[in-house]
Amino acid sequence: MLIIHEHGRKAAIHWTTGMDVPRAPLWIDLLDPSDDERRCAGAISGLRVPDRGDVDNLALSSRIRTDDDAMYLSIPYFADVDHAARDGGGHQPSPLGIVVTGRLLMTLRFHDSPAFDLASRSCDEQRWESSGDVLATLIEAIVNLAAKRMEDVSADLKKLSDRVFTTERLGTPALRDCMLEVGRLEGEQARNRSSMLGVQRIVSFVRAKQPEWMSDQVEVRLRVVDHDLRTLDEFDDQLTNKLQFLLDASLGFISTDQNHVMKVLTVTSVATIPPVILAGVWGMNFKHMPELDWTFGYPMAIGIILLSMLLPVLFFKWRGWLEGD
Template identity: 25%
Template sequence: MITAYTLNGKSLEIQPLSLTDKLPANTLWLDILKPDEQEQSWMKQLFVEEVPELDELDDIEASARFYRDKDGLHIHSLFPQRLGKEIDGINVLFTLRNNMLISFREDDLGLMRLLRHYMRQDRLEVEDAPDLLLEIFQLKIEYISDLIEDGYKTLEETAKEVLQVEDLRQTMSNLMHQEDGNGHVRLALYDTRRALRFMRRTLRKQASDEQRKWIDELLYDIESLLPHTQFLFDKINFQLEAAMGFTSLEQSKVIKIFSVAAVVFLPPTLIASIYGMNFNFMPELALKYGYPLSLVLMLLSACGTYYFFKRKGWL
């Protein structure tokens, strides 16, 4: 799907494009989502060099994520997106050329839908393509900040669930989802910081003073959010260790019960074993009350052992 966003004053108008349409002259942003083969061919008119492929979006090398060529400035940026309890990372390729921004992505993003919502309400004011890219990064950082706040709320709930031993499996599952999501958030922050530093270094002559100040403010926001992600990692690890500790404690209690039961029944077992031996001469076997006496002796030995453990505080 190809969508053009044309500049009208300081606001943007949304215009879906078909393969037969020409690119409007005042296009500020061209968004390309999941292009098929025909749309890939249509994209050749936009690029002087090679048309980007979907499998190139996940490259992690800095030389493949941030570079400049004849087509302009290329920035691969990682966007976190919540899908139920999980947070996934989606890569988007931005190409900044002259006064047009081209975005190329494989999956839909809630952040892009939010951006279009702002456009329809005329809440988005931009003057050129770098302004638009910085606006996208600002929304991305705000979204990451919301994810971090959600992480704090989730950990407050799991902290109470850790004490409920019967539900530890679900609690540990939630903590693992939270740890994975926090990893995507932290990676997105690092990636955005690298992208902004690349923009500041590459556009130091073309960018206006306001744009350079904007980039510095976004970098400051990222630096202020990174300690929160580290704190969340520490808190998640603490709760995981606490949950595993409670599990080990409950297992120890079960093992303790079996151990005490084995020790309590050891004296009666010893008495029964003695009188179960097949010797010809055992005087107690001839006693009239030998059988009930042995039962009483086994009962007293078991009770005495239990009382001894109880007095020592081992039960």
């Protein structure tokens, strides 16, 4: 798909084969483009349209570089998905490429993005004057939605914490579900972290280069975004520590639950030792055993065996070793 935002025009143009070429394009957005759409974008912009291999390169020198008057920026792992899509799962990060010059911005992506939709809608509210305005608007949208996703993770962590730290005794299956939830939230936060790291590098690079097309207003907006990214980085550390704490707590509760089971088995085994000894003594085949001739020898033996089981249990109860079970 090829989406073109033209200077001075609010509605975006969804280009199809045979359409006229816009005269003053300001933002060329390529969404998993076909060969025809790539050729059209190249003809409109006069720039080399990067392919997926270019923006997927992990080398830092390939991710952020300048070529004549154009800046080639990329994020190899860009995960931008809203709360509803997150619950559905199955979202995989994909690379994002950005080419910016003094007259236009060109983006290359391979998945739908709420941040791009938000930046596109903002064109109806404010008039973009330069490619720098478009770039700042796009980065602001990415960062704002990333902050929203981190807030959603924080809210889910609060609910998970209430599930783990409850007065009711949780069994191992329930605690295992909590651990799976921790893993899901950590995976989502890792995707947010990779995206924000790429955005932070882009913002730092653009501010350090200070190209001619970056006006004072755009520089101020990028400075605010840079501060927001640092704040989100600290927030990410807090969420990571909370996730690790909940994981350790779940493992600790599972270990405690297993200790309770082992304690019950230990008490049971200790309580059955005396009757086993007594039954073994009275089960001997000696000729002279006085208890064999007693009238009440059998009920007496049964009673003593039961008493030998009851006394250890009462002793453990008195010492408090059976508390909680």
